[in-house]
Amino acid sequence: MKKKNILILFTVLIFGFIVYPIGATLFSAELVQEDQVNAESLKQVSQDEVVVKTYYLKYIDPRDLLIAAKLYLIDSTGTEDTITVKILKKNIPEFEELLKKLDVEKKTVLIKVFTVVASKKQETQEDEVIENKDLKRVLNELNSLWKFQSYKIDGPSFLTVKDGSGSNFFKLVSATSNLNMYIMHVDVRGEKPDKRIVSIGQIQLRWVDSFGKNKQTLISTNDVTLKENGYLVVGVSGFTFGGGLGKALVLVISAEIK
Numbered sequence: 001m002k003k004k005n006i007l008i009l010f011t012v013l014i015f016g017f018i019v020y021p022i023g024a025t026l027f028s029a030e031l032v033q034e035d036q037v038n039a040e041s042l043k044q045v046s047q048d049e050v051v052v053k054t055y056y057l058k059y060i061d062p063r064d065l066l067i068a069a070k071l072y073l074i075d076s077t078g079t080e081d082t083i084t085v086k087i088l089k090k091n092i093p094e095f096e097e098l099l100k101k102l103d104v105e106k107k108t109v110l111i112k113v114f115t116v117v118a119s120k121k122q123e124t125q126e127d128e129v130i131e132n133k134d135l136k137r138v139l140n141e142l143n144s145l146w147k148f149q150s151y152k153i154d155g156p157s158f159l160t161v162k163d164g165s166g167s168n169f170f171k172l173v174s175a176t177s178n179l180n181m182y183i184m185h186v187d188v189r190g191e192k193p194d195k196r197i198v199s200i201g202q203i204q205l206r207w208v209d210s211f212g213k214n215k216q217t218l219i220s221t222n223d224v225t226l227k228e229n230g231y232l233v234v235g236v237s238g239f240t241f242g243g244g245l246g247k248a249l250v251l252v253i254s255a256e257i258k
Contacts, residue, residue, distance in 0.1 A: 050074065051092065054084040060103045064164075069098055107163040107188050108258040109198055113181060115154040115174060115205075116250040118142075118236075122149040134231045138252060142233055146248070154249070157181075163188040172205075176249070177241045179218075180206045188257055193228075198255040200224040203234055205251050207241060219251050228257050 057065070062078030072095040075086040087095060114135055130136040130151060139151060155173035165186050172179040185201030205219040219235035226232040234251040 118148040
């Protein structure tokens, strides 16, 4: 009987030695898994944390930045050269990458404007030799449609605008009459020199009398694009002021990016 009890006790001890390590291993694995879940939860909480940060701006207006980055921001306040944002921590890298792209010095666009008086009649007294080869080329191309016989450059003007600018107003150099030009929403597309495109949302050429009472829009064109250093005929308009009866006013522009 004693031998039987000893055998049972020995069996129980062996079983305990076998089962205990397995149980301890399973328990340890559960603890590791629980620690990993807790770590992931803490990481998620950290990423969803709301952060308040202030950035100093060099070139971009805070309002333009807010429009571009509104998807990343919870709230914001700004001054002329700073912006303070309330943002999720996980959104900070993408927001700062966008800020880096936007807060750069704007390019300057030199727009050369040529107003040319054209006539379908040969008027020797007004005809002149056009030395600008590019201007002459686009006017010759225009002849295939209009069959003009003589040209006279009314007065070249040079306008400077900023990439990304809104509305720009200029009084043109003109021997014909008072001509005003409006250029809206200028954007430079591309980065490689001589391959860039200048996009203009709207161009308007207006005439106004000497007293500023009578006004007339001669040319109005939307969504104009031209190649860097290229020449473009924006529009052709008839006019009656300044002895222009029976003649046409041709508006040609060129854009040079500084």
